[in-house]
Amino acid sequence: MVDFEWYRSFVAIYKHNSVSEAAKARIMTQPAMSQHLASLEAEVGEALFVRTSRKIIPTERGKQLYSQLAPLIESLEETTMGFKSASLPSLRTVRIGSAHEFYLEKIIPRLPQLKTCTISNFGTADQLLELLKEDKTDIIITSKKYVTPGIEYAKLYDEQFVVVAPARLEVLETDSLKRREQWLAAQKWISYGLELPIIRRFWREHFKKRPLIKPTHVIPNLHIILKAVEIGEGLSLMPTYLLEKSMSERTKVIYGDLTVKNELFFAYKMKHKHLPEIQELMTLIRESDL
Template sequence: MADFEWYRSFCTIYKHNSVSEAAKARIMTQPAMSQHLASLEAEVGEDLFIRTSRKMIPTERGKELYSQLAPLIEALEETTMNFKSASLPTHSVIKLGAAHEFYTEKILPNLHTYKMSTISNFGTADQLVELLKEDKLDLVITSKKYQTPGIEYLKFMDEEFVIVTPGDYEMPDTDNPESMEQWLSAQKWISYGPDLPIIRRIWREHFKKRPQIRPAHIIPDLRLILKAIEQGAGLSVIPTYILNNSASVAAKAVYEDLKVNNELYFAYKLKHKHLPQIQEMIAAIRDNI
């Protein structure tokens, strides 16, 4: 008869595509994790994964078994977590991490509606995920998914970025991508960082090349970049929620077909996935976006 722990190990390997990463996530040794999988495959009577040098690829039987097991295991783990949380002191404080621009525009205006206290922390995506790994944060809003054992990502929303210029800029009236690219490349650019974040995405997605741009100014704050644009310092790429929240007419979106979308995710420790406080905070943030 199959052991329940074999099923849990199988589903964890399926999620991570790796025995070693699954072992880290379940805080087990790699040989023990491999033994669970071997025992389950012997019980099923066929391979559940194709082993390659880089990752574990589920077989058709593996996919079928995962689709049957995953909802059952998640429901059981949620029930177990609810039992545990009922006996724990109320966790009334959530340690929240986000980019400060997103926090200012999207979280801060709704802070008064949250039913729990928050301790906020700001930083780059890699800094915030590192704090999450160290249990210094409970919930992070991030634009990057890092393959980190024990951390799960949940799609939150898309943020849209557009090219923004000073209000008095005159652009060539053209639909020709080559002409657009030539004109844009000749302008003074303001960038969030020296590696041209998001600007590179626009060039790659719409012009199929790397941008040949040396930014005139680097300002690691999207709201300050918008102010610099309004003062005529150059053009840049800004999220539409920041541009739309500005009452100024000194900046405008141009060539709006050249927009790009950036995915945002909630990140949290897998072991805390079913904590009511985490789920309540995710729901509260979603409801106000």
């Protein structure tokens, strides 16, 4: 007889392409996870994955089984948690973590609609994840998705970044990617960090290489970066949501067909997933982008 937990473990392994990562996500030991898979494969009568040196790849039978099981298991888990939610403790205060800029543009306008008090924390994706792991925040908005036991992620949306320049800067008018790359590389740049976050991804996505540039200024605040661009200190990549309210006559978007996307996620403790306060906050933030 098939154990329901075998199915849950199978779905986790399928999603992570790894027995060890699936075990971490389900807060199980790796041997126990492997035993679940072996038992299910014995019941099915054939292999569900092909093992390689780095990961495991689903077989055709594995793909077929996943497509049948995944929606059923997700529905059952949602129903089960729905029953439990009534007995879950309510949060009188929601502890939120995000980047300063996102908080200012997307969360503050929604605070009047929240029915709870809030405590806010700001930092990088890594710093915010540590706060969540240490149970010092209830929910964070992050651009990085790590497999961490007891923590779940939900897609928020994709933020789009564009190249912003001082309004008076004379820009090379050309459709040639090579000439654009050469011109951009010769300009002054303002970066969020020394490792050129977003700028590096932009370069690789459009020019298929690492950017060989050294930023003139490193400023870990997008609002201040925009001010620096306004006074002519260089170019930078900015999220379009920030420009909608902050764009001035002293800046302009250049090479508008060259953009780069950055995924944003909600991250929260799995035990808090169905708390009304967490669901309300997630809904309000999503609505802010409509």
